[in-house]
Amino acid sequence: MSRSGEDGEPDAASGSPNVEPFAIDVFDYEGIRVTCTVQQWSIKIDLGHPELSGEQVAVAEVIADPELVLQDRDYPDRRHLTRSTPEALYLVAVVEYQYLEDALRGRLVTAFLRRRLRSDDHVIFVSIRR
Amino acid sequence: MAIAPTPSVNLEAFDRITVVYDRDDDIVVFHLDGPRPAITEAVDDSWYLRVADDVVVGMELHGLRRAFLSTPFYASLFRPAIHELEQAGGRALIEGPLVAEGSTNELPMNSRLVLLLVGQALAKYEALRQREFADAGRALLGS
Numbered sequence: 678m679s680r681s682g683e684d685g686e687p688d689a690a691s692g693s694p695n696v697e698p699f700a701i702d703v704f705d706y707e708g709i710r711v712t713c714t715v716q717q718w719s720i721k722i723d724l725g726h727p728e729l730s731g732e733q734v735a736v737a738e739v740i741a742d743p744e745l746v747l748q749d750r751d752y753p754d755r756r757h758l759t760r761s762t763p764e765a766l767y768l769v770a771v772v773e774y775q776y777l778e779d780a781l782r783g784r785l786v787t788a789f790l791r792r793r794l795r796s797d798d799h800v801i802f803v804s805i806r807r
Numbered sequence: 808m809a810i811a812p813t814p815s816v817n818l819e820a821f822d823r824i825t826v827v828y829d830r831d832d833d834i835v836v837f838h839l840d841g842p843r844p845a846i847t848e849a850v851d852d853s854w855y856l857r858v859a860d861d862v863v864v865g866m867e868l869h870g871l872r873r874a875f876l877s878t879p880f881y882a883s884l885f886r887p888a889i890h891e892l893e894q895a896g897g898r899a900l901i902e903g904p905l906v907a908e909g910s911t912n913e914l915p916m917n918s919r920l921v922l923l924l925v926g927q928a929l930a931k932y933e934a935l936r937q938r939e940f941a942d943a944g945r946a947l948l949g950s
Contacts, residue, residue, distance in 0.1 A: 717829075717831070720827065720829050720904045720906075721829055721832070721834075724825075724827045724836075724842060724906060725827050725829070725834070725836040725842075725867070726836075726845075726847075727842045727843060727844055728844030728845060728846075750852040750853070751852045751853045751869060751870055751874065752869070752870070766846065769847075773832070786832045786834070786869075787829075787832065787834060787867075789846075789847035789855070789867075790845075790846050790847060791846065791847050791848070791849065792846045792848060792858075793848075795849055795935070795939070796939050796942060796943075
C-alpha cells in the first residue's frame with residue numbers, strides 16, 4: 678500500500694506526467710490517495726520537524742493504517758492520523774483532504790511526535806484490528 | 808494519560824532563532840537555537856509547543872494567515888516580525904516557503920515575538936493540564 682519514495686508516475690486524475698517526485702504517495706485507511714512531494718517534505722519535516730527526517734515510510738504507514746484518527750480542532754478538512762510508537766509516543770500525520778479534478782485527494786500538512794493526547798480530542802476513527 | 812512536568816524555557820541559551828513558514832499549509836514553526844528533534848505538545852487549537860528533555864525548543868502555529876493575521880490583536884503583534892521575516896527571507900509571505908535563520912540580534916522582532924508566544928503557550932499548557940486533572944479527579948469521584 679505504501680509507495681513512499683516513488684517518483685514521476687502519471688497522475689491518475691489528470692493523466693499528465695507528474696514531474697515532482699514524491700516523498701509520500703500512499704492510500705489512506707479509507708482508500709484516498711495522500712501525497713507529499715520531496716520538496717514539501719524538506720520544508721515540512723526536514724526543516725520543521727527534524728525528529729522525523731528520513732521517516733517517510735513510518736509516516737506513510739500511519740496514513741495507511743492509523744490506530745486513531747482525530748478531527749483537526751480548527752480546520753474541518755484536516756485530520757490527524759495517529760499511531761502509537763514503541764517509545765510510548767504518538768506519531769501523527771496531519772492530512773488535508775480536498776476534491777481535485779473530481780477525486781478526493783489528501784495532502785500531508787505536517788507530521789510530528791506527540792507525548793499525549795488531549796482528553797477533549799475528537800476521535801473520528803478507531804482501528805479494530807489491534 | 809502520561810504525566811509530564813510543564814516544560815521550562817532556557818532563556819540563557821537562547822541565541823539563535825529559525826523561522827520556517829509553509830505558505831501552502833499556512834504553518835509557521837519557530838526553532839530556538841536551531842532545529843532539533845523534539846516532541847510536540849498541543850496546548851490549544853492551532854498552538855503547539857516543541858519540547859526536548861522538558862525544555863521548550865520551539866513552537867508551531869497552524870493557520871498563521873487564517874487565524875492569527877486575521878485577528879487584530881495578533882496581526883499587530885505579528886506585523887513587525889513578518890516584515891523582518893520577509894526581509895530576511897527575500898520574499899513576501901504569500902510568495903512561497905519562507906525560511907530565515909539568525910541570531911536574536913539579527914532577527915530581534917521574531918525573537919521577541921516568539922518569547923511572548925512561548926510564554927502564552929506555556930500558560931495555555933498549564934491551564935489545559937489543570938483542567939484535565941480536575942476532570943480526571945471528578946471522574947474518579949464519580950461526580
